[in-house]
Each structure stands twice: as structure tokens, then as C-alpha cells.
Amino acid sequence: MTINQPTGADLWLPEPEDHDFPAAADYLDLIMGAERVERIIADLQRAPTQIKMAKDILRASGLPLLGADNVHVKHDIQKARDGKRLSPVLLVRGTPLIIADGYHRVCAAYHLTEDLVIPCRLVDR
Template sequence: MKKNDLTKDNIWLKEPEDHDFPAAQDYLELLFPPGEAQKMVEKLKAAPTLIKKSKDILRASKLSLLPETNIHVKENLKKVEKNKKLSPILLVRGQNELIIADGYHRLCSSYYLTEDLEVPCRLI
């Protein structure tokens, strides 16, 4: 797919996949008590999907961009090449940073496609 053809509609699914929520909960349970993590996931399930730019999500998360050679980043880039859509990213507002509850590898992949790519996400 050419960079000019990259849009949120041909890269991303409209809604997160079912398996994204348990993955988000597993990660959030490392940062919060299980009950609190579960409540966050319920809020993520109910939250509307919004659009943010990949560069802004990455900056707000204060995480490093994973290398393009990372196996999961490469897998997601191959998916896009094969016209398979990626699942939206699940985000939680932290104290002074954004927590990527699920979708860090997808976010990094989208950044390599173009840092201005619009990314569907759920944000609580």
C-alpha cells in the first residue's frame, strides 16, 4: 500500500477486537489492583472510538518507538501490506502520561507507515 493511500479507513478496523480487552486487562493489572483494572476495561468497552494521530499518542505515552525490526511491529506492517486491518488502540489517561493498555505494537507500526496517520482509539 502506498503512503498516499494510507487512511484510517483502510488501515484500521472500526471497533476493537474482542481479544483486545482481556489483553488490556492483563497489562492494566500490572499497574492497578485487579478490580480497578477490570472497571477500566469495562469503561474502555463502553467508550466511543475517537481519532488521534500516531505521533501524539506516542508522545503522550512517553514510550519509545519500537524498532521496525521488532517481530510484532513487522507482523503488523505485513498485515497492512496484505490489506488486513489493525485493531484500534486502547488508552487510559494516567497521572502525567498516557497508558497504552493494548496496541503498543500496532501504534509503532502505524508510526512507521506515517507519523501523521489517524489512529482510532478508545480513551478513558
């Protein structure tokens, strides 16, 4: 790890930010019905925050790693290096895993180090 590179402990807020839940609902609304979205969002709001590794989240989601030059990933990497904490990610268990909110943060964490732990809320689909 290089100097000024954040560790897992100092990178994350303890809880998701309030605006993360509506963002997750907007995304989920594209792939499932409104009743299911409402239930999943309520479950995510109540779920305990747990820790998962960046590389495992990416593998389970089947999503590609966005480049460090992606504008949103780059912003989150810089935010972390500036000592500003990132919001935990919101995940929905299934095959594949759905990153309901936080895809860019997962990619940023992976670029910092693939073994970086990420706090997340994880619920069943």
C-alpha cells in the first residue's frame, strides 16, 4: 500500500447515505416490478451493514471493472485519497448479484486494492 492510500477502516461511512436508497430504487425499477422494489428497499434500510471484499462483489455481480479513468470512479478514488468517506454499497443477492447502488464505489475500491473490504447492505431478491 502506498502513502496516502486509504485503508478499509478509514474509507467508508458507517451507514449508507439517505440518497443511496432512492438511487437504488431507480435502478431496480428498471429490472423488476414496483412492489418488489419497495420490499427490497425496505429490507435494505433495515439490513445490518456487513463487510465483503471488492473483488468478490465484482465477481458475483458479473459486471466489468470500470477503468480508473471513468469519471465517476476517478471521482471516488480522489475522494478517498482526500480523506472523504464513501457510502457503503447496496446489494441484492441473486445470480448474478445486483449492485443496486455503489457500482462506481466498488470499482474505485478495487483500483485502490482488490482486497479492500467494502461495507454493504445485502438482502435477498
